Amino acid sequence: MPHLEVLWIEGPDGNVEHLAEHGVSPAEAEDVLADPTATAISRSSGHPIVFGYTRHRRKLAVVYQMLDDLSAYPITAYDVED
Structure with missing residues (x-):
């Protein structure tokens, strides 16, 4: 996946x-967005x-x-079992 600008909103x-x-x-979500395995x-x-x-x-799902084209807004993320 190309480098993404990730939008984070607090509150x-x-x-x-x-x-x-x-x-x-x-940071964990960005790790996965930067280098997904699937x-x-x-x-x-x-x-x-x-x-x-x-x-x-x-291991996470995001x-x-x-x-x-280059900006993403993570909605949710959670653990995934192997």
Whole structure:
């Protein structure tokens, strides 16, 4: 995946807090977005989803929305079992 600018919004309605509810940091989500091992479309939302590992080898799924060709807004992220 090409280098993406990732939009993070803090606050009660933002994606930073939503990811934190799942125990995922913005840095971990960016690790997976930067180097996914697999891609798909989320069955529940229809948004793109990537799977991959953080730099600390945690396997995550990251659901995101493309804002333009090089900008992404992570919607949610969660652990994935091997």
